[in-house]
Amino acid sequence: MSQFTHFDAAGQAHMVDVGEKSETHRIAKAVGCIRMQPQTLTMIAAGDAKKGDVLGIARIAAIQGAKRTSELIPLCHPIALTKVGVEFEIDQASATIHCSVTAETVGRTGVEMEALTATSVALLTIYDMCKAVDRGMQICEIKLLEKVGGKSGRWTAS
Secondary structure, X not given: OOOOOOEOOOOOEOOOXXXXXXXXXXXXXXXXXXXXXXXXXXXXXXXXXXXXXXXXXXXXXXXXXXXXXXXXXXXXXXXOEEEEEEEEEEEOOOOEEEEEEEEEEEEOOOOHHHHHHHHHHXXXXXXXXXXXXXXXXXXXXXXXXXXXXXXXXXXXXX
């Protein structure tokens, strides 16, 4: 396992220097889910939530979260995103909404943090919009599925 890159030789936190890295097309895909009461999921799916289109607003929140990742994660580089795709899948049987985010850029550093932040923000937005009827919702299983590009190439979760 290689060493943590966000610490210098003296052990002090620093932003990684990416100035010498090549610009490549980079893609990252992250996923997560939110579990809830079946009635809550029914309201979301039917568009009957008091605050409006829950998934539409969560999609916009995810995109905004990806764009603002460097403002939230202290040592994360601000990057120019070329695409952020957000998909939701409703699983009635388990009363769960699955969220999948794909972030892309052409640059010197990856977009894993943007994809993970976007996923988290989407799920938090669903929670926020529905907490009045279901405070017991559980956000879970947020993880990176895949990253492509850069010196290390492709990585896929096992």
